[in-house]
Amino acid sequence: MTVKVLFFAMLREISQADELDLEIEKAISAGDLFDALCNKYPDFEKYKSIVSFAVNSEYCDRSQVLNDGDELALIPPISGGRHD
């Protein structure tokens, strides 16, 4: 199955990609997919405990299992909070 992964902010800078189409053999959770991407992009590692996930534009738990055609967004901490 195919999953599209979207990168934002520092994750985009690290991956040097806006998005990535991934071919996946078997069912995987959003969190496990992120862990796998840490192998491809070692600098992702330090965001492991703070990254959030959205599937098809809806926030979800890291345990959410991905389906074929899903769009997974990796959401670093959002930065509205500091400048207010």
Next chain:
Amino acid sequence: MTVKVLFFAMLREISQADELDLEIEKAISAGDLFDALCNKYPDFEKYKSIVSFAVNSEYCDRSQVLNDGDELALIPPISGGRHD
């Protein structure tokens, strides 16, 4: 001594005057002056218990005694409160 009295809103409509220069023989309080004006303008009577006073643009108690040259404003209930 001379005191200027200012009328606003319904008090202005009743008195048909913006202001009135009054010659006063002896010291009088703002409240007593209003009571005296009720003789001149009987329709002032129903505002007796709700009118406020300002002397020289400062709110004051009805017992404040007027001095020569004072400007006494008769302040009906202010009407910001209802339309919010």
Next chain:
Amino acid sequence: MIEITHEKIDLDSILAKTDNPAAGGVALFIGRLRNHANGKKVEKMEYHGYEKMMQSELEKIAAEARAEWPVRELAIVHRLGMQYVGDTSVVIAVSCDHRAEAFEACRFIIDTLKKKVPVWKKEYRSDGAEWVNGKIPDPVWAQYVQ
């Protein structure tokens, strides 16, 4: 900027007064004449004020706001005279470094304005005209309460 005017309020010029490179948040309140009151249709409203005292009371309120919150810029404009549905009768604009302060100061100013600033409104409704039933202003009401 504290202004009493008989003309249409120009919002852009008020907003320009809130410009300050250190301010990250501007809270603005715009009071407009609405078409209903107590279930009745309102057509227009005549605003009448004790202008000299409006100015001095607004200056006190502005000073209180500046004492309580770290205000960068502040503008208060109140319009008097006849106004129609949709017309802007009052604008309060406050800029602060942070938004919470701006909201609080702006709300304080409009709430206090309505308690202390000598303004009266005559409401023209479908069923006749009437001075709006007001409140005894805050600093003096206590003397009537035993």
Next chain:
Amino acid sequence: MIEITHEKIDLDSILAKTDNPAAGGVALFIGRLRNHANGKKVEKMEYHGYEKMMQSELEKIAAEARAEWPVRELAIVHRLGMQYVGDTSVVIAVSCDHRAEAFEACRFIIDTLKKKVPVWKKEYRSDGAEWVNGKIPDPVWAQYVQ
């Protein structure tokens, strides 16, 4: 009106959206880029967003505000891209019959926006550029708390 834009925000067109003859109060929040953060000088800021999800999250927030307060009109505009000190990055405008509701709804929208809407900011300061240290968004942070 909920809009994500890469252009300068036009305040007049937003205010026009709040027009409603029944609305007596408009509360407006304008978020501007300020020249300092944590004691350091800020020159510019690059706003980056997941636009599709920004739109859907903002629509949810607007729906929540309408469910909680009697909102007449509502506008939310967020600007993305590079912005300089004084530039307006976000505007929230809410019109209601009464001012308390307008203030509360406006404040709810900006507060919730900052907790849920996927936006990131890269800050360009005198001492270098850095992604602003953000917050884990509200709906998902719970999973990290044991």
